[in-house]
Amino acid sequence: MDQPIRVLLIEDNAADARLIEFMLGEARGLSLKLEWASSLTAGVAHLQRYPVDAVLLDLGLPESTGLDTLQRLLSQGHSVPTLVVLSGLTDEEVAVQALQAGAQDYLVKGQVDSSLLIRAIRYAIGRSQAEEALRQAHSEAQAAKERAEEASRAKSSFLANMSHDLRTPLNGILGFAQILQWDRSLTERQQLGVSAIRQSGEHLLTLINDILDVAKIEAGKVEIVTSEFPVAKFFQVIDDIIRVKAQQKPSLEFVCDFAPNLPQAIRTDERRLRQVLLNLLDNAVKFTERGVVTLKVRFTPPMRMLFEVQDTGEAMSEEQLARLFQPFEQVGDAHQRGGGTGLGLVISQQFVRLMGGDIQVDSRRGMGNTFSFELDVATSEWTSRVETPSETAALSYRGPKRRVLVVDDVPENRAVLISALEAVGFDVREATSGHDGIALAQSLLPDLIVMDIVMPDIGGVEVIQQLRKIPRIEAIPIVVVSASATPEVEASAMAVGANSFLRKPVNLKDLMQCTARLLHIAWIDGAQEQRGSPGRVVA
Numbered sequence: 335m336d337q338p339i340r341v342l343l344i345e346d347n348a349a350d351a352r353l354i355e356f357m358l359g360e361a362r363g364l365s366l367k368l369e370w371a372s373s374l375t376a377g378v379a380h381l382q383r384y385p386v387d388a389v390l391l392d393l394g395l396p397e398s399t400g401l402d403t404l405q406r407l408l409s410q411g412h413s414v415p416t417l418v419v420l421s422g423l424t425d426e427e428v429a430v431q432a433l434q435a436g437a438q439d440y441l442v443k444g445q446v447d448s449s450l451l452i453r454a455i456r457y458a459i460g461r462s463q464a465e466e467a468l469r470q471a472h473s474e475a476q477a478a479k480e481r482a483e484e485a486s487r488a489k490s491s492f493l494a495n496m497s498h499d500l501r502t503p504l505n506g507i508l509g510f511a512q513i514l515q516w517d518r519s520l521t522e523r524q525q526l527g528v529s530a531i532r533q534s535g536e537h538l539l540t541l542i543n544d545i546l547d548v549a550k551i552e553a554g555k556v557e558i559v560t561s562e563f564p565v566a567k568f569f570q571v572i573d574d575i576i577r578v579k580a581q582q583k584p585s586l587e588f589v590c591d592f593a594p595n596l597p598q599a600i601r602t603d604e605r606r607l608r609q610v611l612l613n614l615l616d617n618a619v620k621f622t623e624r625g626v627v628t629l630k631v632r633f634t635p636p637m638r639m640l641f642e643v644q645d646t647g648e649a650m651s652e653e654q655l656a657r658l659f660q661p662f663e664q665v666g667d668a669h670q671r672g673g674g675t676g677l678g679l680v681i682s683q684q685f686v687r688l689m690g691g692d693i694q695v696d697s698r699r700g701m702g703n704t705f706s707f708e709l710d711v712a713t714s715e716w717t718s719r720v721e722t723p724s725e726t727a728a729l730s731y732r733g734p735k736r737r738v739l740v741v742d743d744v745p746e747n748r749a750v751l752i753s754a755l756e757a758v759g760f761d762v763r764e765a766t767s768g769h770d771g772i773a774l775a776q777s778l779l780p781d782l783i784v785m786d787i788v789m790p791d792i793g794g795v796e797v798i799q800q801l802r803k804i805p806r807i808e809a810i811p812i813v814v815v816s817a818s819a820t821p822e823v824e825a826s827a828m829a830v831g832a833n834s835f836l837r838k839p840v841n842l843k844d845l846m847q848c849t850a851r852l853l854h855i856a857w858i859d860g861a862q863e864q865r866g867s868p869g870r871v872v873a
Contacts, residue, residue: 337365339364339365339388339455340367340386341358341389342370342390343369343389343392344373344389344390345371345392345420346372346392347392351370354390354451356448361448366455374407375397378407378410381410387459388416389415389418391403391419392420392421393419393423394422401431401435404417404435404437408435416455416459417437418439419432419441420446421443422442422444424442438458439454497817497818498788501539501837501839502746504542504839505747505838507535508539508839509747509751509842510750510753513750513754514528515529515532539839547681551684556685558689560601560602560603561601562600562714563600563601563604564598565596565599565600568608569631572611573588576588576615576616583619583622583624585624586619586623586626586627587627588626588628589626589627589629590629591631596631598713598714599714600712601711601714602689602709602712603688607685607689607709610682610685611641613679613682614682617679618647619645621648622645622647623647624646625647625702627644628643630642637710639709639710640706640708644702645703648702649697649700649702650697658695659679679693689709690710691709693705693706694707730857730858731759731855731857731858732858735759736782737762737778737780738755738761738763739774739784740755740762740784741764741765741771741784741785741786741794742764742765742789743766743767748764751840752764754842755849758846768791768796771785772801775804775810781811781853782810782812782853784812784813784815784845785797785813785815787823788816788817795830798814799830801831812832812833815836816835816838817837817838833852834851834852836848
């Protein structure tokens with residue numbers, strides 16, 4: 335049997351109390367139990383000792399009258415259940431203020447019959463329960479939101495730490511592989527071995543980046559970073575990479591089909607666009623044994639650019655097409671799949687969407703496969719550009735010897751930077767901590783500082799802040815080389831005064847180009863100088 339609804343009446347007039355008791359007794363299908371307190375003090379004491387479902391409060395009591403009675407009840411410091419106010423006043427303003435203060439209903443004495451009173455209690459309890467349910471739902475939603483935000487923060491922190499910890503050892507592997515490629519004394523077999531080390535390291539870096547990119551996409555942490563870059567050089571890099579892979583299959587040809595009206599330069603996310611095209615082309619080469627893989631690029635003025643990757647391989651089935659953009663899925667025969675995470679197409683699709691397009695797939699039996707997408711890109715002419723040093727150039731520079739201070743707590747990272755910079759003629763000094771770097775900068779007065787951002791004693795951001803406040807060294811150019819390669823870390827470093835930011839594993843060609851720009855030097859091909867030639871200025 336259902337428990338009766340317990341109603342507390344706070345009323346000093348015994349006759350009114352008996353009338354209300356009589357009205358409640360006429361309820362049909364509703365069990366009500368009335369409890370009576372003849373003063374506000376007695377009512378508060380009753381609420382503190384016994385649970386009730388609703389309170390009927392007379393505003394005209396000996397201890398207080400009007401809205402003051404309601405305020406005194408609500409200010410007792412404990413939860414007041416469903417509240418219905420009884421008053422002899424017909425003032426609408428008082429009624430509104432009572433409802434705003436917390437009452438569920440306002441009834442005027444002398445205008446209340448049993449049905450109205452019972453309905454008011456029932457509706458008030460229902461409304462109160464609904465409000466409590468809403469408060470509970472809001473509380474649970476807020477708690478869920480806080481848990482999700484905490485999980486997102488934990489995931490972001492994990493990704494940042496994972497990226498740093500994986501990139502740090504790869505920096506040593508790829509860095510020394512690049513330095514060894516500069517060594518002209520190596521035999522052809524040794525050069526091939528070094529090249530294999532570098533290619534394997536870069537493949538491992540690609541797999542790591544794929545996994546981190548998917549995690550960043552899921553966490554909503556991927557941002558598009560636009561820059562202006564030359565179209566011809568951009569596609570030349572892609573051509574060089576894919577052509578080498580295609581040549582490993584004797585029956586496969588790689589063709590670039592570029593429209594003659596392509597702009598000299600475009601503005602979009604260069605790194606993301608390159609990654610998308612390399613992913614699509616790499617897949618096309620991987621799954622096409624014979625025939626042709628084609629990169630087709632068209633331009634529709636003023637800013638629409640079409641990219642198509644076509645192959646003459648086997649058409650995909652409906653089942654394969656349905657799984658094409660699923661994480662960790664690889665279509666095709668097992669012997670074709672090769673190494674990989676199965677994340678390339680997932681990442682490519684997300685990047686293209688972030689840039690404002692969408693990848694379309696056309697797969698037909700006997701015709702092969704075509705992956706295409708369109709993007710809006712800003713266009714411009716490419717005028718003030720400088721040739722960059724080649725990957726294997728033995729470089730040097732004319733002019734006085736420049737001093738570079740390398741600040742990094744990891745010995746392997748320092749060794750890579752020191753070896754690369756000394757190889758091209760710099761006087762290099764090293765600091766093993768942030769505090770050591772600040773002290774050496776003041777005593778050595780270097781021409782350039784190359785430093786890490788994450789160090790155990792004092793972080794790179796704080797080091798830069800302190801250096802920018804010290805006379806005589808506040809204007810020394812600073813290059814940050816960091817394995818913590820998030821946009822947030824880069825932005826924080828640049829905001830406090832860094833002049834450039836390079837990601838680990840560091841590309842030494844980028845390092846040399848950055849160094850030349852900040853020190854206003856021109857690189858010279860040292861190998862040609864050794865052969866008696868005056869040398870070729872390459873930057």
